[in-house]
Amino acid sequence: MKHFFLLVLLLGSALPASAGDFSHALAMNGQPRYSADFTHFDYANPDAPKGGTVRLAATGTFDSFNPYIVKGNSADGLGLLFDTLTEQSLDEPFTEYGLLADRIELAKDRSSMSFHLRKEARFHDGSPVTAQDVAFTFKTLLAQGNPHYAQYYADVERVDVVDTQTVTFVFKPQSSQELPLILGQLPVLSEASWQGRDFSASSLDIPMGSGPYRIGEFKAGQRLTFVRDPGYWGRDLPVNTGRHNFDSIIYDYYRDLTVTLEAFKAGEYDFRQEYNSKQWATGYTGPAVEAGLIRTENIPHKLSQGMQAFVFNTRRAIFADPLVRQALNFAFDFEWSNKNLFYGQYVRSTSFFSNSDMAASGLPTEEEMALLEPLELPEKVYTKEFSLPVTDGNGNIRDNLREAADLLRQAGWSVEGGKLVKDGRPFVFEMLLVQPDFERVVLPFQRNLTRLGITMSVRMVDTSQYLERLRGFDFDMIVSSFPQSLSPGNEQRSFWHSASADMPGSRNYCGIKNPAIDKLVDLVIAAPDRDALILRCKALDRALLWGWYVIPHWHATSWRVAYWDKFGRPDKLADYGLDFQSWWVDPDKERELTDRRGRLGSK
Structure with a gap:
């Protein structure tokens, strides 16, 4: 298979009749909104400044940095560590654009699909992301991951490593039309980093990722800090431009939702989505809210609510x-x-x-x-x-x-x-x-x-x-x-x-x-x-x-969000997702907020 594929490329011969064309994106229906030369998503600001710290709240506890298994309570935000083959656009119903993969090929008869990986893609230790890592991840998730992966990927017959940069998934007959896009959401793990380790065991060993953030300081069950990687290999890709702007993201863990709201109003963290109608209607009171230091907002969306x-x-x-x-x-x-x-x-x-x-x-x-x-x-x-x-x-x-x-x-x-x-x-x-x-x-x-x-x-x-x-x-x-x-x-x-x-x-x-x-x-x-x-x-x-x-x-048909007034965000927001990663800390607003909080506290 490997030699045949390389021969086709070298000779410029025609691919088999069932082969498709390599593309920068894959849409569930119709054509992708963004062309191959797009520079950024419309809901991201390419001029967004990098910097600042955002503090968030999580509920419960955590004792694992592996979000892909049944055992343990995995920490919030771990998706920041791992790049996927593609990135979903949040202003289209279901279209994905290349992230780790720069090219995607879906066979015309939908019997298989191939991802061609970017040569510049790197894990955090500087090692390249390869097709073998993709195959390893897929097989490991099926064998040892959460059972829902076996459900998601049930129609995949096998995965073939074609060459260092190319991996092909072969589908069973009459497979799901959605399957190619689901495969694009596959996080890619480093095979080398898992050698000699039990993937199915809950652990606080820091995993090897390739994403925009790394794990910084943490205290098990209480606090976890993600630090933006300034050398992140994919920082200038169109799917990332204007996104992942915070220098650090801190999750503090709370056991009680009522305490969590009071902590927010006291300034212990910065941004909050509200899911409780009573709290939304009556809970957002106090000096900081009345002074406009905390903003509350309903942001409409078009998401299916299940x-x-x-x-x-x-x-x-x-x-x-x-x-x-x-x-x-x-x-x-x-x-x-x-x-x-x-x-x-x-x-x-x-x-x-x-x-x-x-x-x-x-x-x-x-x-x-x-x-x-x-x-x-x-x-x-x-x-x-x-x-x-x-x-x-x-x-x-x-x-x-x-x-x-x-x-x-x-x-x-x-x-x-x-x-x-x-x-x-x-x-x-x-x-x-x-x-x-x-x-x-x-x-x-x-x-x-x-x-x-x-x-x-x-x-x-x-x-x-x-x-x-x-x-x-x-x-x-x-x-x-x-x-x-x-x-x-x-x-x-x-x-x-x-x-x-x-x-x-x-x-x-x-x-x-x-x-x-x-x-x-x-x-x-x-x-x-x-x-x-x-x-x-x-x-x-x-x-x-x-x-x-x-x-x-x-x-509900809108997101209810509350935040301390230190953020900037794009003029256009996505219809199908609240992409907080496209927001940023506005230095001027943050300075003004610090000054106003000081004056409020001295009264």
Whole structure:
């Protein structure tokens, strides 16, 4: 293979008929927005100054610098250490441009793809990044990495090292249309640095990367500093121009989210994304906010919001019946929660592809029916528009609870002495939580369940225990999310496919084992174009919704950010990502902020 490839290049002979053309970029659909001679992304400022320190907050703890394995709690920000083959543009739905690779070739029949690596690409020790490193990384992640890599790369038949700079991935027949772009997201590890070491073991040994930052000082579980590498080999590439501007990025770890907000307002760190509506509505007060030293802002975006929900573990006998899962949906009063807990900031999620054109609505179209009819799914999938229970938000959900009680009776449950029982066993389960601030959402739900005769206990655990229990599916119900990109693909296997239901560490928290859903997942992954992808996602959405695998929550259509007023940022922001790496510390603003904070503190 190697000699044949070199001979073709030397003689200028025609490549095999299935070969494609080398390109600077790869788009999921249509053509890349940026031409081969582009100089920077539009959402980056090529004149952004380098320098300064930014302090960020992380929750929990860390005991590992390997983010690619199941064991341990990996530190935040480790992606800064590792370059990938390509870099995704954040102002296009799904297009990637060369990073470690300067050229990408996708076979015309999509049976394989090749990456040609830049000769100047270097690891932090100065050694070159080679095709052998790419192959090593791929094989290691499959063999010893987090199980989701096996899901992502399931359609890769093999990887071939063609020469020092060229690596080829050969695909299985009818592979995912998204697979070439997923491979572009492969982080590349140094094979030499892992010789004689156990990749699967959690460790605080500093890994060898090739990215824009290196690890500086750290204190295990408490603080970690990333230092910008001034000699970074890729600093002048178009995908990096105007980005990675901070000299150092410090992560301080906090155990409690409430303490984290107070630390921010006290000036302990600089930038924060807010995910809690109550805190966003009421928490950003105090002298620094009132004086304008801290700025708060809603930044609109066009990202698909996927699904956040109370998640049933259908491996538990108590949740095996869809009628029971549907009944419990009637006990959650979103409208009351949005009004009284979330200050009206959210929209109800009624799709696993919320805020996107892939969300199902109304009755199935003829095209959807063509996909759905051959499958064994609930009759309502074909004949009825899906809708969630609704209330008027006043807290009185008597009618909904009546509907829930009727569904539970159909499922064989009855009330005896105020308790819901079946075959002499009470309806008792545990809600497992890791975030204390979610108790305010869970407790009203708990009270409604009590009115049905159901006992739901709430258990709060630390991050380590929570992750361990998730990996082994050791829970009854959790709060979780299923994020969706604008181009869903292989990750759907980890979410919904039977093959992942019993795979420790997968994201199939629901425990779904349904041949019809397996078929729809496979169709989504193999969608030949954008129109087919949208159609197939809608069909999958209907099957998931009518399975009542979750109790849907809510989503927002903007990022809520707060920051101390020391930053500059590009005039144009990306539609599909909050690229904080394109911001910078403005020296004038920082000096003014320091002066104003001093004056404020002296009052």
